[in-house]
Amino acid sequence: MAAYVVRRLILMVALLFVLTAAVFVLFTLLPGDPARLTCGKACSAQTIEANRHRLGYDQPILTQYEEFLSGLFVGRTFSADSPEPIVCNAPCLGYSFTRHEQVLTLIAKAAPTTFWLAIGAFIMWIITGISLGIFAALNHGHWPDRLVMGISLVGYSLPSFFIGLVLIFFVVIKWSWLPFPSYVSPFDNPFQFLQTMILPWIVLAVLNTAFYMRLTRNQVLETLNEDYVRTARAKGLPERTVxxxxxxxxxxxxxxxxxxxxxxxxxxGAIITESIFNLPGLGALAVSSVLESDLPLITGITLVTSTVIIVANLVVDLLYAVIDPRVRLA
Amino acid sequence: MTTPGRPAEHPFLEIKDLGVAFPTEDGLVRAVEGVSLSIERGRTLAIVGESGSGKSVTAQAIMGLIDRKIATVTGEIWLDGQELIGLPADDLQALRGAQVAMIFQDPMSSLHPFYRVGDQITEAINAHRSIRAKAARAMALEMLRRVGIPAPERRIDDYPHQLSGGMRQRVMIAMALINAPKMLIADEPTTALDVTVQAQILELITSLQDEFGITVIMITHDLGIVADVADDVAVMYGGRIVEVAPTGVLYAQPEMPYTLGLLSSIPRMDRELSVRLEPIPGNPPSPIHLPLGCVFQPRCMYSDRVAGGACLSVRPDLLATAAGHLVRCHLPAEERRQISQGVLNVLAGGS
Structure with a gap:
């Protein structure tokens, strides 16, 4: 098991290298001059060239990539030869010259919003999705089952931007039940936090609840027909235990x-939901970084979010081995 | 329908006119109809039939495992003087595992893959009595030893996937017998196992039966194993019993053409090599659209010998032809015996 984890971690690091390299190459291939974007409309050719040099865009792409990598481990300094060098300590994900802030700082500011959004919605859809799915499975073929499946189909068919806009229109604008969403940390103002988050949570949860209801129902129906469930009944166990x-x-x-x-x-990052509800999370940050062709920021967000997904993959696999004794990790 | 005072001398298990029907979108599936059986204490009854003949459904009805929400069960099942049909769910649950236990065809899928075999056995103990965890474990260990698991103190903490097929079926048997039930229903217990292991498992069941004095119902499609273990045989076809006889009688003087067909289709060592195995032509009937007359008629090669085409229009009754030998067939007994002897002679390679 330990050897398995080590191997997976090594694989993970390799995968992240490939990923960042791909992002790097993709964005240099894109049309548009990143140096040109760093200053306003009235920008002389000299300023652009000076900026290009400061940002390191005059280096070959391989050198740029090397510097990015070494920045991750030992940190780096931007515009070292200028009077105001920018020091970026390890792990340095880069520096956004459009926003004049370190990428890591930008991500760190946006991450909590996305975290709370994701966790709240997750808890909501797991609880409703699984319990309704079980309820449907135990009433298989009867009206509760059909009702739940019908609701699931409706929830499944509604796009999240539609639900989001409808909710804002009625709950916030028309009926004024909730103030217009404006994100605050739950530690600063828990009440306003909940008022802001409840609608985005619902939007994100609806689609997933629909999916988890179906998944749970089908899984439970399948296992209820398993031979070992019949064995459990034959042993004389109470139906609840079975x-x-x-x-x-x-x-x-x-x-x-x-x-x-x-x-x-x-x-x-939930791009659509964050945009609709004006939540300053990773999804919104990613969208604006792409719109601004902010290469360092795009690379940084890609690296962070893909790390989260790869780590989650590993955690899920390890968890599965703990739950199901048949899974042997080797 | 139930009479409180039943005679003291009754069979251990008596089934009267059992019917199980499942309503489906295509129509009513009559899985079992008019099944009557009785077994004396400590004996072994084999129920033989092909897939869909209703043998497993009969077993599940005895266990009270038929879901009343999706099926209707009619008739009477008397177990040791107690009527099981119509018994409240709680009483049936208390009965299952304690009075009647069951083992199944595929021991791999019948054991829960997530729990250690020892825990699955102690769970069966705890379902029927309060006992300390340590004592339960000791009981499980002792039972694993008795069913012939080598090094049971190590195996008790194994998961099912760590055991071989034969070991798993031994675990199933240990789990079934842990509460000392009066009856064991074995539903195709050897079908999923290797031939060498099959013999061991059958031997184990028979020896434990003697040791514990259990009544056994052995459900199988394999007439080959019936001869070794059963005292009596009931042959099922199309949801009903078509022939019942003591094992020796059934092999020597089968009277129902279907039984005869089954016997002709098993390979035997004492048979001439030149004699070909004779499969029964055709397929089993659909349980939704059963033939109007004898359910076996479409596949029976002797039905035209019955006058007036009764086989096509009239359901034959299960009638005694000799003591303990019941046959469901329109053919006159004399003619049945003639046909049967003729076929058996050919099988034996005689002329």
Missing amino acids: VVKHALRAGLTPLVTAAGMDLAYLLG
């Missing part, structure tokens, strides 16, 4: 994989 200990335990295990990956994906 369902909870034997059917659900096995039926819900595959959900760990789905849930882990979905959460990780969301931690990388």
Whole structure:
């Protein structure tokens, strides 16, 4: 198991190298001069060239990539030969010259918003999705099952921007039940935090709840027909034990994989939801960094979010081995 | 329907006119119809039939494992003087595992993959009595030893996937017998196992049966193993019993053409090599659209010998032809015996 983890970690690092290299190459291939974007409209050719040199865009791409990598481990200094050098300590993800801030700082500012958004929605959809799915499975073929599946189909069909806008229109604008969303940290003002987050949570949860209801229902239905569930009944166990200990335990295990990956994906930023609700999270940051062709910021966000997903993948695999004794990690 | 005062001398298990039907979108599936059986204490009854003949459904009805929400069960099942049909769910649950235990065809899928075998056995103990964890474990260990698991103190903490197929079935048997039930239903217990292991498992069941004095119902499609273990045999076809006889009688003087067909289709060592195995032509009937007359009629090569085409229009009754020998067939007994002897002679390689 330890050897397995070490091997996975090495693989993870290799994968991240490849990923950042790919992002680097992709964005140098894109049209547009990054140096040109660093100063305003009235920009002389000299200023552009000076900026190009300060940013290191005059170096060959391989050198740029090397500097980026070494910055991760030992830190780096931008515009070292100018009177005001910018020191970026390890792990240095780069420096955004459009925003005049370190990439790591920008990400660190945006990450908590995305974190709370993801966690809240995750808890919401896991609880409702799984419990409704189980409820449907235990009433298989009867009206509760059909009702839940119908709701699931509706939830599944609604795009998140639509739900988001409808919710804002009615709940915030028309009925004024909630103030217009404006993000604050839960530690500063928990009440306003909840007022802001409840709608985005619902938007993100609806789609996933629909998906998890179906997944749970089908999983539980499948395991209820398993031979070992029949054995459990034949032993004379109470129906409750049969369902909870034997059917659900096995039926819900595959959900760990789905849930882990979905959460990780969301931690990388919910672009549409964050934009609709004006939440300054990673998704919103990623969108504006792309619009501004902010290469350092794009690379930094890519690196961070893909790390989250790869780590989540590993955690899910390890967790699975703990839950299911048949899984041997080697 | 139930009479409180039943005679003291009754069979250990008595099934009367059992019917199990599942409503489906395509129509009513009559999985079992009019099944009547009785078994004396300590004996072994084999229920033989092909897939879909209703043998497993009959077993599940005895266990009370038929989901009443999706099926209707009619008739009577008397176990040791107690009527099981209509018994509240709680009482049936208390009965399962304690009075009647069951083992299944595929021991791999019948054991829960996430729990250690020892825990699965102690769970069965705890379902029926309060006992300390340590004592339960000791009981499980002792039972694993008795079913012939080598080094049980090590195996008790294994997961099912760490055991071989034969070991798993031994674990299933240990789990079934841990509460000293009066009856064991073995549903194709050897079908998923290697031939050498099959013999060991059958031997184990028979020896434990003698030791514990258990009544056994052995469900199988394999007439080859019936001869070794069963006292009586009930042959099922199309959801009903078509022939019941003591094992020796069934092999020597089968009377129902279907039984005859089954016997002709098993390879035997004492048979001439020149004699070909004779499969029964055709397929089992659909349980939704059963033939109007004898359910075996479409595949029976002797049905035209019955006058007036009764086989096509009239359901035959299960009638006694000799003591303990019941046959469901329109053919006159004389003619049945003639046909049967003729076929058996050919099989034996005689002329």
